[in-house]
Amino acid sequence: MSMKHLTAKLAQQIDEELMNQAGAFSIDQLMELAGLACAQALARVYDKKRYPNVLVCCGPGNQGALQKLVTGLSAKLTLLEGGDGLVAARHLGMFGYTPTIFMPKPGSKDIYQRLKSQCDNMKIKTIPPSNDTSALRDALSSTNVILDAIFGFSFKGPIRSPFDSALPLLSGSRLPIVSVDIPSGWDVEEGNVEGVGLQPDVLVSLTAPKLGVRSFNGRHFLGGRFIPKTLEEKFELNLPEYPGSDQILELKE
């Protein structure tokens, strides 16, 4: 039996089960382990000596344009997106990288503020908000690798401002890209059908790959090692076995 690729709905359902009364996980726990996995996957591929400067691109969190599109998802769930990036940025800082945060639509909820403060305390720089793309261009000029945590499994196009202008810049930089869960701009189930999505070199799928990345042929990692066996069986995920005590697993063809 091969590993299941998730629809957006199923991905949502799994996150809901993890966080409901039975699953009992807090968003802090899940985000911490997911963000750690993203940072570790990036570190596995891009050595900090050759790739010290990481631009961590974080999505709009649970406010702004995206929020209107995710009716049906609990507010809790939408928090996961964007937050992963902030957690990853902090861990990358701990690993000795120099992350810079691009988060043009910061979330207003308490958890975002806290995750952001944790980065600030590590002296991780954030690109100041701006009406044009000059600050992002400047940051890209000294970036070695991009962590794309902009859109996650709840994304539905079209891409709204300011991400509509940011995505082409990221693509145009020709820098290596590590995407979290779903490359930004891709449809969660259909893939890069609009052709406007990023083309990552590395993908970190959280809990299980989504349907839209079936055709992805770069280096592909699994992260989010927190699915109890009972849940894995209920949803017939057929997850491969993580090695030892690692929090990431590289998927091979």
Add this chain to the structure above:
Amino acid sequence: MSMKHLTAKLAQQIDEELMNQAGAFSIDQLMELAGLACAQALARVYDKKRYPNVLVCCGPGNQGALQKLVTGLSAKLTLLEGGDGLVAARHLGMFGYTPTIFMPKPGSKDIYQRLKSQCDNMKIKTIPPSNDTSALRDALSSTNVILDAIFGFSFKGPIRSPFDSALPLLSGSRLPIVSVDIPSGWDVEEGNVEGVGLQPDVLVSLTAPKLGVRSFNGRHFLGGRFIPKTLEEKFELNLPEYPGSDQILELKE
């Protein structure tokens, strides 16, 4: 400059700074990373094929006898103890070990309930509460290695029931023991002065070693890779560098 060994007061102060408004960490985040480090250190030393059955011994949480002794510590801080063990048990389960939880004085706070539910969902067994030590004896007979997360840095003797009868049983089992932060029964600053403490083979010091373990000469790991450089410098901790993206670091003489 060598690494600083912490007094109980300094260890408390560091945790407070991590969790106050400036540090901005939630207890969930810190406990998750600390518990993961404990599980990974155990897995590094004790292979799951030869040592599949882990007895995870958790302290009294923030209630019962201990609570009266920790005046001056915030309720938040005392939560850290015992909780680490539950998080470690869950990760050990994910790694493929068969953990059993011994937690004779379960905490009543919401976070304990949630951490416990997460273990229950993984079908991790808990030794039922009992007025005698027979259940613990039974569990020990099929245990391969003990994770000692009973007392942490806020411990002050004497050892109260039911831990006063549990500790000699754990020692008497002659099973390998991995202790978290401070071996149970040791004075946090003076070490095993009463001679009643456990004699672990492996120690996992969280954030930095405590004064009481200076004489410890087993395998010694550092975990809790979440201290920002600014905090490390403020308290002159002189922490060694963790390798790569690892969450544990083995200390060598």
